[in-house]
Structure formats: structure tokens, C-alpha cells
Amino acid sequence: MSEPGLARERTWLAWRRTLLVAAGVAVLAARMAAVEGEPLLVALALAGWTALSAVAFRRYFSRRAGPGPALPLFALLTVGYTALGALLVLNR
Amino acid sequence: MAGVLGMIRRWFDTEEVRRVGTTPDYRFSLANERTFLAWIRTGLALVAGGLATAQFLPPLPIAHLREVISVALLLLGGLVAVRAVDRWARTERAMRLGRDLPASRFPALLAILVGLGAVLLVVAVLVRAFQ
Numbered sequence: 001m002s003e004p005g006l007a008r009e010r011t012w013l014a015w016r017r018t019l020l021v022a023a024g025v026a027v028l029a030a031r032m033a034a035v036e037g038e039p040l041l042v043a044l045a046l047a048g049w050t051a052l053s054a055v056a057f058r059r060y061f062s063r064r065a066g067p068g069p070a071l072p073l074f075a076l077l078t079v080g081y082t083a084l085g086a087l088l089v090l091n092r
Numbered sequence: 093m094a095g096v097l098g099m100i101r102r103w104f105d106t107e108e109v110r111r112v113g114t115t116p117d118y119r120f121s122l123a124n125e126r127t128f129l130a131w132i133r134t135g136l137a138l139v140a141g142g143l144a145t146a147q148f149l150p151p152l153p154i155a156h157l158r159e160v161i162s163v164a165l166l167l168l169g170g171l172v173a174v175r176a177v178d179r180w181a182r183t184e185r186a187m188r189l190g191r192d193l194p195a196s197r198f199p200a201l202l203a204i205l206v207g208l209g210a211v212l213l214v215v216a217v218l219v220r221a222f223q
Contacts, residue, residue: 007119014129021136028143035147066110066121071128071180072103075173078132081139082170089146089162 015056018074022052025081032088045084052077103177113188124183131176138169153220161209168205 026049033041052074059070102109115121142165145158152158175198182194 004119007122011122011126011129014126018129018133018136021133021140025136025140025143028140028147032143032147067125069104071125072100072177074132075135075177078135078139078173079170081136082142082166082173085139085143085146085166086163089142089159089166092146 012060015060019049019053019056022049022078025049029081029084029088032085036088036092038088041084041088045081048077048080048084099178103181109181109184109188112185113190116187120187121184124180124187127183128176128180131179132173135169135172135176138165138172140169142166142169152216153223154216157216161213164209168202172202 026045029045029048030042033039033045055070055073055077059067062068142162145165146162149158149161179194179196179198186193
């Protein structure tokens with residue numbers, strides 16, 4: 001593979017690594033919500049990960065040169081997990 | 093307030109970033125994106141730490157210390173994620189204009205905070221061990 005292809009590949013691998021870490025966060029949040037008996041928040045925690053995957057795949061397969069709104073959306077969803085986590089901790 | 097709103101608009105409207113200067117070698121832009129993702133992973137790891145602390149750490153001898161540590165880690169993770177976007181946009185702009193990359197005290201600050209948190213936990217563990 002040529003060097004230009006490698007830069008793109010490395011970036012895609014970085015997105016996938018990030019999705020893997022996010023899956024861990026989603027499972028931890030979902031577990032906490034399940035223990036507290038909040039099925040709605042379990043669904044929310046798992047839906048967050050689905051949204052993150054959608055953003056990552058859209059970024060990778062889009063024809064645009066720039067990342068578009070993918071980066072701020074990704075950060076926003078991370079902040080969403082912060083809010084969900086804080087809610088679960090304080091609600092206990 | 094208008095400044096903050098304008099900054100948030102710039103984060104989402106990446107076309108605005110692209111209107112200044114000239115497009116750098118796309119490999120540099122991709123490297124900038126990977127740096128952003130590395131910061132997001134750092135933020136997610138802090139959020140995971142906060143969630144794990146709340147669920148798996150037994151209550152500490154100091155009342156509510158566990159909850160305080162947990163919420164602090166969660167907030168720190170969110171802060172790292174927001175800063176990652178801002179940093180990405182600033183770096184992209186600097187590369188387009190051929191300027192120096194923006195300097196930042198944030199990594200040092202984060203290191204000190206994490207270090208202090210670790211010391212706090214060591215003290216909490218020792219206090220319980222000698223009780």
C-alpha cells in the first residue's frame with residue numbers, strides 16, 4: 001500500500017481504537033444504570049455507542065476532505081457520557 | 093457569551109476553518125485528527141475511571157470521598173473531550189496560516205491533577221489500613 005493510503009488507514013484505525021474504548025464506557029454506564037434499575041438509561045448508554053459508531057463510519061466513508069461535524073459530535077457524545085455518569089452517581 | 097457561541101459554531105462549521113490560509117498536506121490534517129482521537133480516548137478513559145470508581149470501589153473512610161473522586165474523574169473526562177475539539181480547530185487554523193502551533197499548559201495541568209488524585213487515593217487507602 002502506498003504512503004497516502006497508509007495515513008488514511010492509520011486514521012481509521014485510530015477511530016476504531018476510540019470506538020473500542022467508548023464501548024467499554026458504554027458497558028460500564030449501562031451496568032451502573034441496570035444495577036440502579038433504570039432501563040431507560042441502560043438503553044440511552046447503549047444508544048450513545050451506536051451514535052458514536054455512526055459518526056465514525058460516516059466520517060470514514062464520506063467523500064469530503066475534511067472531517068465535517070464528526071469531531072465536535074464525537075466530543076459532544078463523550079460529554080454526554082460524563083452527564084449520564086454524574087446523573088447515575090448522584091442519583092444513587 | 094457571544095464569543096463562546098461563536099467558538100462552538102466554528103467547531104461544527106469546519107468549512108469556516110477551511111476558508112483561511114491554504115490547505116496543508118492532508119497527511120498533517122490526518123495526524124491532527126489522530127491527535128484529537130488520542131485526546132478523546134484519554135477523556136473516555138477518565139470517564140470510564142469515574143464510572144468504575146462509583147461501582148467497584150468500596151466506600152472510603154472519608155464520607156462521600158468515593159462519589160467526589162468519581163464525579164471529579166467524570167468532569168475531567170468531559171473537559172478533556174471539549175478541549176480536544178478546541179485544540180483540533182486551533183491547530184488546523186495554525187497549519188493553514190503557516191503559523192506556530194498553539195502552545196498549551198493543559199497537558200501539564202492534567203498531569204498534576206491526576207498525580208494529586210493518585211496521592212489522595214493512596215492516603216485514603218493508608219488511612220483505612222491503619223484504622
